[in-house]
Amino acid sequence: MTEAIYLEVSEKTDAAMKANRQVSVSGMLKILGVSRSGYRAWQNRKTSSTQQRRDAVKAKIMVIYDESKQNYGAPKITKKLQQEGEIISERTVGKYMSQLGIKAQWAKPWTITTKDSDFSNELQNILNEQFNPERPNAVWCSDITYIWTTVEK
Structure with a gap:
């Protein structure tokens, strides 16, 4: 206070x-x-050695974060810091990242939604446009459409 x-x-x-x-x-x-x-x-008052170390680690986190084009999260930054010789946990890196106001970018996975227009070799029309089957459950039809939706929490 x-x-x-x-x-x-x-x-x-x-x-x-x-x-x-x-x-x-x-x-x-x-x-x-x-x-x-x-x-x-x-x-x-001079800053304590603990605070100096925290500030140095935060600076390293920012450098690694910027080098990764702001994509890396706490797990990858922790591995990079440990490779450089720092002894630090993933939880601590995550805490420092939240204090710095940075977070990892989530890359949306790319899904192939269209196929080549030449289906003649792969697909066969076994119905021959006869849509009235002789008995129930003899013919099934489906369609797959990829539609991105948002999930509300």
């Missing part, structure tokens, strides 16, 4: 400096109810 306040104060002071205005940081912190010493400590 206080980190969000510190970020806001920092952004406001940066904007004021760019606009050549003077802003009372102490006054802002007093109004917001946080201490000056806490703000200064937050400003001077």
Whole structure:
């Protein structure tokens, strides 16, 4: 919670400096109810080694994702990272990808929906246009049509 306040104060002071205005940081912190010493400590705080590693892994994930033309998901990115020597799980890569706001592209499988127009060798007309069979279930007819539909959840 206080980190969000510190970020806001920092952004406001940066904007004021760019606009050549003077802003009372102490006054802002007093109004917001946080201490000056806490703000200064937050400003001077260095990122931890864990956070540095996370940022480095996220950068590698973005590089691999962009090299794959934004197609790879967590499983393939995990394999690439492991080949590079990183020790990381697929779940962690998926979590980092969601934090970065990226996800794999799903390629729709291509299905052949038409055949060659020359059916003379393969198909035989065994009905000879006699559509009134002598008994039930003697003649069956079907047609296959591929129609893409959307599935609503």
